[in-house]
Amino acid sequence: MRHIHVIGIGTGNPEHLTIQGLQALKATDAVFALDKGDAKAGLIGVRRQICDRYIEGRPYRFVEAADPERDRRPADYGVAVDDWHAARAALYEALIAEHLREDERGAFLVWGDPSLYDSTLRILERVLARGRVGFTYDVIPGITSVQALAAAHRIPLHRIGEPVRITTGRRLRDGLGQEPGATVVMLDGDPRFEGLDPDLTIHWGAYLGTPDELLVAGRLGDVAEEIRRVRAEARARHGWIMDIYLLLKPAP
Numbered sequence: 431m432r433h434i435h436v437i438g439i440g441t442g443n444p445e446h447l448t449i450q451g452l453q454a455l456k457a458t459d460a461v462f463a464l465d466k467g468d469a470k471a472g473l474i475g476v477r478r479q480i481c482d483r484y485i486e487g488r489p490y491r492f493v494e495a496a497d498p499e500r501d502r503r504p505a506d507y508g509v510a511v512d513d514w515h516a517a518r519a520a521l522y523e524a525l526i527a528e529h530l531r532e533d534e535r536g537a538f539l540v541w542g543d544p545s546l547y548d549s550t551l552r553i554l555e556r557v558l559a560r561g562r563v564g565f566t567y568d569v570i571p572g573i574t575s576v577q578a579l580a581a582a583h584r585i586p587l588h589r590i591g592e593p594v595r596i597t598t599g600r601r602l603r604d605g606l607g608q609e610p611g612a613t614v615v616m617l618d619g620d621p622r623f624e625g626l627d628p629d630l631t632i633h634w635g636a637y638l639g640t641p642d643e644l645l646v647a648g649r650l651g652d653v654a655e656e657i658r659r660v661r662a663e664a665r666a667r668h669g670w671i672m673d674i675y676l677l678l679k680p681a682p
């Protein structure tokens with residue numbers, strides 16, 4: 431039966447790939463990479479670099495496909511995501527059926543780790559539920575942008591014994607709540623930091639793991655404007671940006 435490795439590849443540095451990921455990749459016949467649009471072509475480039483560097487002397491197929499368009503301003507968020515996942519399941523099914531023979535191994539290279547804000551595992555389950563192509567799959571963990579952020583700033587994510595929350599920019603608008611602890615914010619397309627306590631400590635990072643890495647840290651009230659300026663300049667220069675930040679409440 432076909433077998434698929436879902437491999438977390440880290441956040442831009444080809445050396446983020448684990449040795450487990452490397453071994454799986456070396457035994458792979460077809461690598462699937464979903465193109466999220468021209469602006470993020472650099473991300474496909476990293477996947478190619480990883481394959482060129484680590485799959486030595488063995489023929490493999492690099493299968494690129496355009497990710498289906500997603501409705502960015504839907505009336506109903508849940509329905510829009512479900513429609514998008516259905517379109518992606520149909521695409522993955524077609525890619526697997528067309529490019530992977532019954533006795534072969536494939537790999538989906540997932541940015542960071544598949545456990546965080548990534549739908550590859552949900553989509554593969556959906557493909558299996560459709561019942562048209564059969565395969566087994568396993569998951570090989572990778573370095574997440576959360577780990578890359580902490581490592582770049584040389585910090586633990588939380589103070590002793592405190593909880594860590596990982597959330598999105600969209601959810602942050604609901605506030606940080608009363609509980610102590612650290613909050614990591616991902617997928618914030620326009621960080622305004624509105625309504626947040628200026629005494630929070632922020633650790634911000636963009637393009638983590640790549641040669642373009644940017645870092646800013648400090649008291650939110652002091653560095654918020656700098657982060658917005660650095661972010662806007664970098665985004666204009668590269669045409670895209672991926673950034674993440676940690677917010678720590680003032681020590682009690």
Ligand SMILES: C[S@@+](CC[C@H](N)C(=O)[O-])C[C@H]1O[C@@H](n2cnc3c(N)ncnc32)[C@H](O)[C@@H]1O
Pocket residue numbers: 441442540541542543544545546547548573574575576615616617618635636637638639640672673674
């Ligand atoms: C769709 S999520 C994917 C997360 C990924 N699965 C992970 O494990 O990090 C994309 C978000 O991850 C964060 N991210 C991913 N790569 C990053 C990088 N190299 N530098 C900064 N943030 C990154 C950003 O918050 C971005 O909006």
